[in-house]
Amino acid sequence: MSPSRSCPCGSGQPLARCCGRYHAGEPAPTPEALMRSRYSAFALDLTDYLLASWHPDTRPASLAPDQATRWVALELLESREGGDEGVVHFRATFREGRRWAVLEERSRFRREAGRWYYLDGSPAVTRLRPGRNEACPCGSGRKFKACCDVG
Secondary structure: OOOOOEOOOOOOOEHHHOOHHHHOOOOOOOHHHHHHHHHHHHHHOOHHHHHHOEOOOOOOOOOOOOOOEEEEEEEEEEEEEEOOEEEEEEEEEEEEOOEEEEEEEEEEEEEEOOEEEEEEEEEEEEEEOOOOOOEOOOOOOOEHHHOOOOO
């Protein structure tokens, strides 16, 4: 991993100082940090990390790599923790080919033996149809036609 590469979670920090350290084995200190690192792992296709950070009670046997999905923006709506339980509500914008969508989820986390795990979530996916003169869904601040419009 390049030390200067920006973290996909949108923190503005280099990947190595942000989510990359959790991908390398350091325990995430909060549910929000774990959720950000899992988003980054989806963006970087780190399926081993995704499985390792998933609670054993709800973890799937495997995850298929998904090169068709490009994760482009993360927005945190709420983050709270109490004791060994936590909830993070977020929106993640993604692109599949020319199609845009937003995944909104309220994720639950549990801490066991000092380590946070993703337990489960309530996801909802909404398709986006950005107009050429609207703001680009990638979060660049540019118009869609001057940024990610490939049409």
